[in-house]
Amino acid sequence: xxxxxxxxxxxxxxxxxxxxxxxxxxxxxxxxxxxxxxxxxxxxxxxxxxxxxxxxxxxxxxxxxxxxxxxxxxxxxxxxxxxxxxxxxxxxxxxxxxxxxxxxxxxxxxxxxxxxxxxxxxxxxxxxxxxxxxxxxxxxxxxxxxxxxxxxxxxxxxxxxxxxxxxxxxxxxxxxxxxxxxxxxxxxxxxxxxxxxxxxxxxxxxxxxxxxxxxxxxxxxxxxxxxxxxxxxxxxxxxxxxxxxxxxxxxxxxxxxxxxxxxxxxxxxxxxxxxxxxxxxxxxxxxxxxxxxxxxxxxxxxxxxxxxxxxxxxxxxxxxxxxxxxxxxxxxxxxxxxxxxxxxxxxxxxxxxxxxxxxxxxxxxxxxxxxxxxxxxxxxxxxxxxxxxxxxxxxxxxxxxxxxxxxxxxxxxxxxxxxxxxxxxxxxxxxxxxxxxxxxxxxxxxxxxxxxxxxxxxxxxxxxxxxxxxxxxxxxxxxxxxxxxxxxxxxxxxxxxxxxxxxxxxxxxxxxxxxxxxxxxxxxxxxxxxxxxxxxxxxxxxxxxxxxxxxxxxxxxxxxxxxxxxx
Amino acid sequence: xxxxxxxxxxxxxxxxxxxxxxxxxxxxxxxxxxxxxxxxxxxxxxxxxxxxxxxxxxxxxxxxxxxxxxxxxxxxxxxxxxxxxxxxxxxxxxxxxxxxxxxxxxxxxxxxxxxxxxxxxxxxxxxxxxxxxxxxxxxxxxxxxxxxxxxxxxxxxxxxxxxxxxxxxxxxxxxxxxxxxxxxxxxxxxxxxxxxxxxxxxxxxxxxxxxxxxxxxxxxxxxxxxxxxxxxxxxxxxxxxxxxxxxxxxxxxxxxxxxxxxxxxxxxxxxxxxxxxxxxxxxxxxxxxxxxxxxxxxxxxxxxxxxxxxxxxxxxxxxxxxxxxxxxxxxxxxxxxxxxxxxxxxxxxxxxxxxxxxxx
Numbered sequence: 001x002x003x004x005x006x007x008x009x010x011x012x013x014x015x016x017x018x019x020x021x022x023x024x025x026x027x028x029x030x031x032x033x034x035x036x037x038x039x040x041x042x043x044x045x046x047x048x049x050x051x052x053x054x055x056x057x058x059x060x061x062x063x064x065x066x067x068x069x070x071x072x073x074x075x076x077x078x079x080x081x082x083x084x085x086x087x088x089x090x091x092x093x094x095x096x097x098x099x100x101x102x103x104x105x106x107x108x109x110x111x112x113x114x115x116x117x118x119x120x121x122x123x124x125x126x127x128x129x130x131x132x133x134x135x136x137x138x139x140x141x142x143x144x145x146x147x148x149x150x151x152x153x154x155x156x157x158x159x160x161x162x163x164x165x166x167x168x169x170x171x172x173x174x175x176x177x178x179x180x181x182x183x184x185x186x187x188x189x190x191x192x193x194x195x196x197x198x199x200x201x202x203x204x205x206x207x208x209x210x211x212x213x214x215x216x217x218x219x220x221x222x223x224x225x226x227x228x229x230x231x232x233x234x235x236x237x238x239x240x241x242x243x244x245x246x247x248x249x250x251x252x253x254x255x256x257x258x259x260x261x262x263x264x265x266x267x268x269x270x271x272x273x274x275x276x277x278x279x280x281x282x283x284x285x286x287x288x289x290x291x292x293x294x295x296x297x298x299x300x301x302x303x304x305x306x307x308x309x310x311x312x313x314x315x316x317x318x319x320x321x322x323x324x325x326x327x328x329x330x331x332x333x334x335x336x337x338x339x340x341x342x343x344x345x346x347x348x349x350x351x352x353x354x355x356x357x358x359x360x361x362x363x364x365x366x367x368x369x370x371x372x373x374x375x376x377x378x379x380x381x382x383x384x385x386x387x388x389x390x391x392x393x394x395x396x397x398x399x400x401x402x403x404x405x406x407x408x409x410x411x412x413x414x415x416x417x418x419x420x421x422x423x424x425x426x427x428x429x430x431x432x433x434x435x436x437x438x439x440x441x442x443x444x445x446x447x448x449x450x451x452x453x454x455x456x457x458x459x460x461x462x463x464x465x466x467x468x469x470x471x472x473x474x475x476x477x478x479x480x481x482x483x484x485x486x487x488x489x490x491x492x493x494x495x496x497x498x499x500x501x502x503x504x505x506x507x508x509x510x511x512x513x514x515x516x517x518x519x520x521x522x523x524x525x526x527x528x529x530x531x532x533x534x535x536x537x538x539x540x541x542x543x544x545x546x547x548x549x550x551x552x553x554x555x556x557x558x559x560x561x562x563x564x565x566x567x
Numbered sequence: 568x569x570x571x572x573x574x575x576x577x578x579x580x581x582x583x584x585x586x587x588x589x590x591x592x593x594x595x596x597x598x599x600x601x602x603x604x605x606x607x608x609x610x611x612x613x614x615x616x617x618x619x620x621x622x623x624x625x626x627x628x629x630x631x632x633x634x635x636x637x638x639x640x641x642x643x644x645x646x647x648x649x650x651x652x653x654x655x656x657x658x659x660x661x662x663x664x665x666x667x668x669x670x671x672x673x674x675x676x677x678x679x680x681x682x683x684x685x686x687x688x689x690x691x692x693x694x695x696x697x698x699x700x701x702x703x704x705x706x707x708x709x710x711x712x713x714x715x716x717x718x719x720x721x722x723x724x725x726x727x728x729x730x731x732x733x734x735x736x737x738x739x740x741x742x743x744x745x746x747x748x749x750x751x752x753x754x755x756x757x758x759x760x761x762x763x764x765x766x767x768x769x770x771x772x773x774x775x776x777x778x779x780x781x782x783x784x785x786x787x788x789x790x791x792x793x794x795x796x797x798x799x800x801x802x803x804x805x806x807x808x809x810x811x812x813x814x815x816x817x818x819x820x821x822x823x824x825x826x827x828x829x830x831x832x833x834x835x836x837x838x839x840x841x842x843x844x845x846x847x848x849x850x851x852x853x854x855x856x857x858x859x860x861x862x863x864x865x866x867x868x869x870x871x872x873x874x875x876x877x878x879x880x881x882x883x884x885x886x887x888x889x890x891x892x893x894x895x896x897x898x899x900x901x902x903x904x905x906x907x908x909x910x911x912x913x914x915x916x917x918x919x920x921x922x923x924x925x926x927x
Contacts, residue, residue, distance in 0.1 A: 462658035468645040469619055469652040470672035470723060476646075480671075484662045 019393040022384055026402045029380075029442040033417030034409070037266075040420040041259035057254070058261035067239040068264065071223050074158060074240060078222040079215050081162040082169045085314055087211060089166075090173035092307045095203070097297045100308050107315035112167035113546050114319065115503040117227025117520065118539045119164050121527055122322030124231070125329055125536070127151040131336045133325060152236040160228050163318040165218045172214030176207040182296045195298055209279050216276040220269055224410030226506035227520070231527055241265055242412050242506070249510055255420055262413045273408045326543070329536035348537035359538060361515070362522035366542075369433065369518060370501035373440035374448075374494050380441070381448035382490075385456045386482070390464075400449070407446035411506035414443055419510055431513020439507050444497040451493035455486050492557040499549055503542065570597035571632050571726040571759050573618070579626030579783075580613050587613045589783045591627070598757040600750075601788075602770035605780035606806070611763045612731060614780070618761060619652055619729055620645035631726060651720035652729040655736065657712045659704040665691070665715050666700040672723035690722040693755070710741045717749070721756060730762045734769060746772050767807050771795070779803045801926055804847040811853075811898045812926075813846040826894020827871045836925045845926040850901040852922040855889070858913040869918040873898070875908045889916060 044051040135147025248258035329335035352359040388396035423430035467477035505520035526535035588610040603611035629637040798804035877888035888897040
């Protein structure tokens with residue numbers, strides 16, 4: 001009897017125990033923060049009883065309601081602007097003989113990897129109401145008394161968000177356009193349709209699902225953004241949901257009210273994401289049937305230079321000008337004094353690197369938090385992707401769903417959930433490195449999971465079965481075959497979490513403590529304090545590091561490195 | 568090396584409410600080569616995976632040399648069965664050289680380094696890959712990868728060798744070569760072997776016996792010639808080779824078919840015939856002659872008149888459809904390529920009763 005039992009135990013897969021552990025970890029990282037968010041919103045902070053008063057407090061003042069409306073209007077305008085800009089650009093790059101496509105693609109990637117709050121800082125230099133470069137130039141040229149652009153305004157806010165969001169839509173649209181074969185267009189031409197008619201009646205309808213899908217993602221990114229509104233909307237006295245949440249989190253912290261106020265943002269995000277999945281799922285495959293047909297380029301004639309100039313103009317606004325003015329300010333004694341040798345200095349860098357303990361530790365924190373959360377997220381994602389893909393446990397679908405769920409949770413909402421769950425005793429993690437790392441891990445778990453799952457799917461299960469039938473256990477198969485075969489793609493996946501984690505702001509801003517500030521938070525603080533030149537130097541440092549890491553990724557993983565993150 | 572006896576007893580497997588395999592009973596003698604043959608979804612791969620230990624049966628047992636390996640309560644994991652398997656994808660590990668692939672199983676068995684290299688070298692000789700020992704799989708052709716898989720499986724001297732459609736990814740000429748190779752290796756090592764395939768020519772060439780499976784059940788187990796010449800069920804008759812299935816009824820001393828008939832006394836199995844009758848007649852056992860021409864030969868032959876409705880030249884033979892005058896369905900007939908009958912021509916089909924199979 002006893003012998004039989006031990007024999008049975010030997011036959012149980014070790015992964016069954018692992019699965020229980022993983023479910024526990026996911027409950028801690030994903031389920032509990034969201035559940036606590038909901039519970040907290042319904043809890044009376046004084047006596048711990050049930051109440052709806054938090055919702056009354058959250059929506060009891062016109063100012064708070066207005067912020068909700070402002071966010072929706074902001075998201076709508078940003079999305080419309082992005083459609084107007086990104087769709088023609090994507091079409092020109094994918095389907096026409098426009099010159100300089102590589103330049104447009106690279107600069108769009110540049111806009112993509114620039115943290116939006118860094119772009120916002122740069123545009124304060126460019127379009128600040130009086131001293132901004134564009135206003136100075138305008139006054140110089142026209143002799144006018146006042147400037148013509150003001151970034152601290154609603155249009156300014158739409159603009160600053162749109163130029164860093166259009167890459168999403170650009171990537172979605174051009175990826176879809178790349179799969180429409182010329183044969184489909186030829187089929188229309190042969191029936192007598194001209195280029196324009198073919199484009200509007202055939203090509204664009206074919207990629208419409210991709211455009212709509214990209215537009216919804218753009219909208220969601222825009223309404224969940226924290227950095228740009230914090231830097232632009234607050235001085236402009238224009239209140240949106242994310243800045244209002246910051247207000248609820250300012251002393252005295254009213255986390256119950258914040259939780260109640262965050263729920264609509266979460267609901268809107270989940271609903272729109274569900275719609276996006278339906279659109280992409282139902283019609284997205286149609287354009288994929290164009291495989292095999294070659295894609296000829298549409299000849300634009302003289303118009304191609306105009307198309308190039310227009311595309312380049314967008315890229316210059318999003319990537320080139322901001323980088324230029326950031327560099328100028330970073331090396332300037334006072335940025336307003338312009339480009340001259342007398343204004344040049346290295347003191348800003350000296351300050352952030354050697355004089356200020358805070359900036360130095362923020363830099364270290366950013367890297368160590370990003371590296372730790374990338375490793376944790378990837379380790380977790382790999383373990384789960386493996387047991388789900390190999391069907392080692394029942395209910396694998398739930399594990400998979402939990403790993404992807406944080407994708408629909410705005411970073412700022414996730415932070416409130418983490419605060420509600422783990423700031424109070426018994427864990428009392430507020431202000432520790434642990435809560436930052438765990439929150440980052442949860443936030444980027446979907447990216448890690450999508451990549452890990454794709455990598456695991458790429459390994460035929462027969463590779464492992466061959467090990468087992470020859471006498472190796474499952475762990476031997478993982479160690480000797482799965483791990484060596486994954487090694488290459490894993491580093492790419494690690495970087496894809498590491499990169500956004502180094503620049504993450506919205507999750508960090510409610511969870512950091514005096515010793516756990518990260519670069520993004522530090523940059524926001526420096527800007528608030530008005531020490532703009534060191535802020536620029538700090539931002540430039542961050543940008544250079546991001547570019548270096550992205551470059552490393554391309555070097556190691558090849559051309560489709562960044563595209564993988566849109567999976 | 569002692570070859571092993573493998574016994575499947577009442578073996579069954581359900582997935583939810585779907586029955587994938589039901590009541591499979593097979594006894595493999597030591598050193599026997601058995602093929603599981605059937606269309607896709609017939610349960611042959613599920614059966615093989617249960618033998619390997621990747622799946623637990625929901626009914627029945629698998630025994631090797633009298634010891635129970637699998638039962639619904641417990642299933643010994645694959646790594647403790649001392650079997651080998653050739654996979655459909657070959658599953659050659661891409662990050663190891665040919666030599667490392669072949670040596671892997673031995674290294675898990677804690678064999679000394681000297682013995683490993685000696686055995687690997689000998690096995691690579693046998694499969695004619697000695698010169699490629701240090702190559703990586705990506706640098707090999709499909710046939711060479713297949714040989715690596717064979718070497719890797721055989722070098723550990725398994726009790727049982729399992730093959731899961733091993734040739735389906737090879738092109739036609741290579742497939743022919745490899746199925747002879749697999750048989751040659753079996754002659755050399757005499758390992759008890761279970762071979763899963765949907766390709767009847769593979770099964771016919773390589774096997775001692777074939778188990779034809781359909782819808783999760785074994786329809787017939789027999790030697791290849793018996794499977795072909797004496798099918799026991801409709802399914803086996805139509806799945807192995809091409810055939811005409813003739814459904815008829817007995818009316819006294821006459822069998823009536825769709826548009827033609829025959830005296831009961833013509834058939835050697837006359838005494839077994841019941842009221843409803845199904846006969847299987849292979850197309851190549853039907854000879855054609857022009858209507859009214861004189862027949863040679865002494866034995867009694869069944870003659871059925873008909874009209875040629877379709878005539879296709881296939882190189883090595885001709886495929887004809889011949890419609891009996893009052894029937895609704897034509898019969899398939901194969902003729903040598905030099906025998907020509909035109910569309911619409913009136914012919915007589917001559918069928919040797921000895922070559923007709925009565926399906927009970």
